[in-house]
Amino acid sequence: MIGALMLDIASTELTQEDIELLQAPQVGGMILFARNIESPAQVRALTDHMRQIRPDILIAVDQEGGRVQRLKKGFTLLPAMGHFGELYLTQPEKALDLAEQSGWLMATEVLAVGIDFSFAPVLDINDVSDVIGDRAFAQNVADIVPLASAFMKGMQRAGMATTGKHFPGHGSVKVDSHVAAAIDLRSYEEIYNNDMQSFIKLQPQLDALMPAHVIYENVDPNPAGFSPFWIQNVLRQQLKYDGVLFSDDLTMQAACVAGGADARIRAALDAGCDMGLVCNHRESACTALEGIKNFALPNQERLERMRGKIPNIHIAEQLDLGKEWQSVKKAIEEFKNTR
Known part of the structure; x- marks a missing residue:
């Protein structure tokens, strides 16, 4: 059964404390960061170990491309x-x-090392937000939609589920929600x-x-991830959206308006998120876990859709995923090097 909390680990291997946390029923996910990455072979060994437990x-993982990609050494650096x-x-x-080729390449490499999905793509508009910027495809919806659609088509062709972020839009907000409360004064x-x-x-x-x-x-008055209005009224009822809802990292400064880590995870789940992320702060992770130990487990059928088509292959120190991978990798690297 998949729990409602996604956590992280400190290093490139599991500690005994990590193993004990993985066994907690309300832990349903793990997210990897750059500190967890040494090589493709090491990452696959780590994810295999997680699944043994x-x-x-x-x-x-966050493998968007550009300045947000955790898998670097031994992987393709995406534009x-x-x-x-x-x-x-x-x-x-x-x-x-x-x-489309970039979406396929990203997903193929991520799946090969045992990771189910990347939190991608960014669907925000590249407007005034410094934290979004060129993480967004374009400055207007008319260009974002076909480009993001192509990228997701590539992801799904490789066997990876897609995650659009950050609903209903972060690009028009100047403040970085990682470090401060972000407020948008526009009308609905x-x-x-x-x-x-x-x-x-x-x-x-x-x-x-x-x-x-x-x-x-x-x-x-609530951040969108804690808001029954945005999640229940707008997404679930008005838009009839039935996909998975992940909270953004609940240790981000903009999430602290909800209180401690236990209050934040409860607020996200009560609002209608399926899974909450608590990253880069183990004490907060344990507090959040304690805070929802009596919660019902989230919608299992919905979360199962996020399971990636992970190939049963041996991963060497250097990736080699076949002729199509080699061809696409070359095309994407050539494009990146011309920018």
């Missing part, structure tokens, strides 16, 4: 998604082809007609969504 665990948007302005067909109509449209138009391809740690003050 907990066969039903979901393993995730920022904004580079596809730049190319799309002059060569749209080439940009769409490369975006403005948000719906602008930022939300990429999520709405791409909904059929989205296996999961991650709400933003942003307070849309003139809509609801």
Whole structure:
């Protein structure tokens, strides 16, 4: 059974404390960071060990491309998604082809080392947000939708579920929600007609969504990830969305408005998230785990959709995943090197 909490570990191997946490029923996921990565072979050994302890665990990573990719040494360094948007302005067909290849390449490498999915793609608009910037495909929905659709088509062709972030849109908020409370003063109509449209138009391809740690003050007093209005009223009822909902990292500064880690995870789950992330702070992780030990387990059928098609292969120190992988890797690296 899959629990409602996604945690992390400190190093490249499991400690005894990590193993004990993995065995807790309410732990349903693990997310890897750069500190957990030494080589493809080491990552596959780590994920295999996690599944020996907990066969039903979901393993995730942030492998967007550009400045947000945790798997580097031994993996393809992907371009920022904004580079596809730049190319799309002059060569749209080439940009769409490369975006799809990039999605396939990212997913193929991530799955090969035993990770179920990457939290990708970013569907925000590249507007005023410094933390979003070129993580977004473009500055407008009309360009974001075809490019993100192509990227997700590549991911799904490789066997990976997709996660759109950060609903209903973080790109129009200047403040970085990692380090401060982020507040958006626009009306619901403005948000719906602008930022939300990429999520709405791409909904059929989205296996999961991650709400933003942003307070849309003139809509609801809670950050979107803690908001029954955004999750229940808008996503589940109005938009009829039935995919997985992951909270963003509940140790981010913008999440602290809800109180301690136990209060934050309860707020996220009560609002309707399926799984909450508590990263980079083991004490908070343990507090969150204690805080939901009596909660019912989340929707299992929904979370099972996030399980990746992980190949049963031996991973050497250097990746070699076949002729298509070699060809696509070369094309993406050539594109990246021309930016």
